């Protein structure tokens with residue numbers, strides 16, 4: 001085996017791709033060995049395809065998801081519902097652990113909720129809304 005002059009690292013023409021790789025020298029052959037001219041000629045001679053076949057597409061991602069909203073330490077499950085029922089743009093059903101549900105929605109007039117606080121105390125009076133509306137707005141749902 002011939003000695004390699006490592007002092008002159010700029011002349012890589014005498015190195016084989018394996019030697020260049022061992023020395024950490026980046027050449028077209030070490031960066032993309034399958035595209036090197038000698039590799040293409042070798043693949044042609046062996047009757048192989050010129051480039052590797054593309055990888056098979058992965059299976060679509062799957063799984064289950066859920067969204068939870070915590071209001072003052074109480075956790076609500078959040079589900080989107082059809083906003084047309086409220087004449088709205090967006091609507092979500094908030095379900096508490098005990099099964100109580102409140103529907104929050106957004107329409108051209110603003111946000112609304114089906115809870116007692118909104119219905120009996122705040123609708124038309126308090127534009128900031130009940131805790132459900134405020135939480136939904138704070139989290140970007142409405």
Ligand SMILES: [Zn+2]
Nearest residue numbers: 113115130132
């Ligand atoms: Zn509410």
